[in-house]
Amino acid sequence: MECIMKRSERPLVEKLINFKEKHPVSFHVPGHKHGMLSDLPLDIRTALRYDFTELEGLDDLHEPDGVIEEAQQRLSSFYGSSQSFFLVNGTTVGNLAMIYATCRAGDTVIVQRNAHKSIFHAIELTGARPVFVSPVWDEATMTTGGVTAVQVGKALQAYPGAKAVILTYPSYYGLTGVEMRETINLCHTYGVPVLVDEAHGAHFVVGEPFPYSALDLGADVVVHSAHKTLPAMTMSSFLHIRSTIVSPEKIVHYLRMLQSSSPSYLLMASLDDARAYAESYNEEDKIIFMKRRVAFIKRLEMIPRLDTIETDDPLKLILRVKGYSGFDIQQKLEAEGIYGEIADPYQVLFVLPLLKVETSYPFDEICKKIETAISRLNGSSRTVEKVELPPFNEGHSRPAYTSEEIAHMEIEWIPYEKSEDRVAAASIIPYPPGIPLLIGGEVVKAEHIQSLGKLLQMKAKFQGSIRINEKQIVVVKKRTGGIV
Numbered sequence: 001m002e003c004i005m006k007r008s009e010r011p012l013v014e015k016l017i018n019f020k021e022k023h024p025v026s027f028h029v030p031g032h033k034h035g036m037l038s039d040l041p042l043d044i045r046t047a048l049r050y051d052f053t054e055l056e057g058l059d060d061l062h063e064p065d066g067v068i069e070e071a072q073q074r075l076s077s078f079y080g081s082s083q084s085f086f087l088v089n090g091t092t093v094g095n096l097a098m099i100y101a102t103c104r105a106g107d108t109v110i111v112q113r114n115a116h117k118s119i120f121h122a123i124e125l126t127g128a129r130p131v132f133v134s135p136v137w138d139e140a141t142m143t144t145g146g147v148t149a150v151q152v153g154k155a156l157q158a159y160p161g162a163k164a165v166i167l168t169y170p171s172y173y174g175l176t177g178v179e180m181r182e183t184i185n186l187c188h189t190y191g192v193p194v195l196v197d198e199a200h201g202a203h204f205v206v207g208e209p210f211p212y213s214a215l216d217l218g219a220d221v222v223v224h225s226a227h228k229t230l231p232a233m234t235m236s237s238f239l240h241i242r243s244t245i246v247s248p249e250k251i252v253h254y255l256r257m258l259q260s261s262s263p264s265y266l267l268m269a270s271l272d273d274a275r276a277y278a279e280s281y282n283e284e285d286k287i288i289f290m291k292r293r294v295a296f297i298k299r300l301e302m303i304p305r306l307d308t309i310e311t312d313d314p315l316k317l318i319l320r321v322k323g324y325s326g327f328d329i330q331q332k333l334e335a336e337g338i339y340g341e342i343a344d345p346y347q348v349l350f351v352l353p354l355l356k357v358e359t360s361y362p363f364d365e366i367c368k369k370i371e372t373a374i375s376r377l378n379g380s381s382r383t384v385e386k387v388e389l390p391p392f393n394e395g396h397s398r399p400a401y402t403s404e405e406i407a408h409m410e411i412e413w414i415p416y417e418k419s420e421d422r423v424a425a426a427s428i429i430p431y432p433p434g435i436p437l438l439i440g441g442e443v444v445k446a447e448h449i450q451s452l453g454k455l456l457q458m459k460a461k462f463q464g465s466i467r468i469n470e471k472q473i474v475v476v477k478k479r480t481g482g483i484v
C-alpha cells in the first residue's frame with residue numbers, strides 16, 4: 001500500500017478498487033463471475049475479481065468519456081503527445097493501426113528492413129508497396145541498428161510520393177543510433193510522416209540517462225510495448241500521436257476495428273499503473289538504478305571468462321563468453337533458473353528491471369547463479385562469421401511484387417542454388433542478424449544465394465518459409481513464356 005501511495009494518481013486502478021469493494025453481483029460477462037467459477041490457481045483467481053467489463057462508471061475503451069478518457073489523458077500529457085491510447089493487443093495492433101491510418105493499397109511506404117513482423121503484416125494487409133532501407137551493422141553488439149539519414153534521404157529522393165517512413169527505434173538490443181532527429185526532420189521536409197515502432201522504449205520518457213523517445217525527436221506516431229520495459233501486463237501497449245500529417249480520427253477508426261470490443265480491464269489497469277510508475281520515476285530512482293546496475297556489471301565482470309557489453313539503453317545488457325554461442329550460455333543460465341530475453345549465436349541479452357529506490361532485486365543471489373552457470377560451460381562451440389546482407393549495393397530496394405500479389409500466384413519449392421532471378425514467394429529471415437535476407441516478392445540474386453549458402457553452413461536459424469533440411473526455397477511459379 002505504501003508503494004501505491006508514493007506513485008502518482010491512477011484513475012482507472014482506483015476506480016476498479018472502489019468498484020470491487022462494493023461487492024458487485026455479476027449477472028453479466030465474463031462468465032467466470034469475478035473468478036468464482038474458475039478453477040485456476042488461487043493467485044490468478046484473485047486477480048479475476050478485477051476482471052470487469054464495460055459496467056456503469058467503468059467507461060468504454062472504444063468510446064471513452066469517463067475514467068478511461070481521464071487515464072489516457074494523463075498518459076498523453078506525461079508523454080507529451082496530442083493524443084495517446086491504451087492498446088490491449090500489444091504493439092502489434094498499434095503498428096497495424098498506424099500503417100492502416102496512413103497507407104492504402106498501391107501506396108509506397110519506406111520501411112526499415114529490420115522491422116518486426118507486425119510491420120510486414122500491416123504492409124501486406126494494407127496492400128502498400130514497400131521500399132526497404134537497410135540498417136547499419138553495429139560491430140560492438142554484433143547486431144543491426146537503425147538506418148542512416150542519408151539512406152532514408154536517398155529512398156525519399158527516389159520515391160518522394162511515399163506515404164510514410166516506418167522506423168524501428170531502439171533496436172531489440174537497445175541501439176538508438178545518432179541520426180533519428182535528422183532522419184525525422186528530413187522526412188518532414190518531404191511532408192512524409194514518420195511512424196515509429198518504439199516497442200522497446202516505453203521507459204525512455206523518464207529521461208537521462210535513458211535515450212530520447214522518438215516522440216521527443218519529432219516522430220508523428222510512436223507505439224510502445226509498455227509490457228516490455230515498464231511494469232505492465234503482457235499485451236499492454238501505448239500508441240501516441242503528435243502530428244500535423246496523420247489524422248487521429250483515422251487511428252481511432254482502425255483501433256476500433258482491430259481491437260477487441262471487450263478489452264481487458266486488467267490490461268488497461270496495468271497500463272494506468274505503468275504510466276504512473278514511469279511518471280513518478282524521479283532523479284533519486286535513476287541514481288539508485290544506475291548505481292545498482294554498475295555494481296551488478298562489476299560483479300559479473302569478476303566472473304572468469306564472462307564479458308558484458310553495454311548498449312545505448314541502460315536497461316539492456318549483453319553477456320558473452322569467448323568461444324561459446326549465446327545458445328550455450330542461455331542453456332547453462334536456464335539450468336540455474338536465470339532466464340534472459342534472447343540468445344543469438346554471439347551472446348545473451350538481459351532486460352534489466354527499471355528499479356526504484358524502494359524496489360529491490362536479488363542481485364547477489366543472481367550473480368552466484370550466473371557464476372555457477374558460466375563455470376559449467378565446457379566443450380567447444382562453433383564460431384560465427386559475418387554474412388553480407390541485402391541490399392548489396394544500393395541503400396534501398398523494392399520488391400517486384402507485394403505479398404498481396406504473391407498470395408494470388410502459384411508457387412513451388414525449388415533448391416535454393418537454382419533460384420537466381422526467380423521471385424521469392426516468402427520471406428527468409430536468418431538469425432543472426434534477424435533482418436530478412438529475402439522478402440516475399442523480391443527477385444533472388446546471386447548474392448542472396450551466396451549469403452544463404454554461408455548461413456546454412458554456419459547453421460543459422462531461420463524464420464520464414466525455407467525447408468532448411470532440404471535446402472529448398474519457395475518461389476513464384478514461372479508462367480509459360482513469362483519472366484517469373
Ligand SMILES: Cc1ncc(COP(=O)(O)O)c(C=O)c1O
Nearest residue numbers: 089090091092116197199225237
Ligand atoms: C520491435 C518490435 N516491435 C513490435 C513487437 C510486437 O510487440 P507486442 O508483443 O507488444 O505486440 C515486438 C515484439 O517483440 C518487437 O520486438
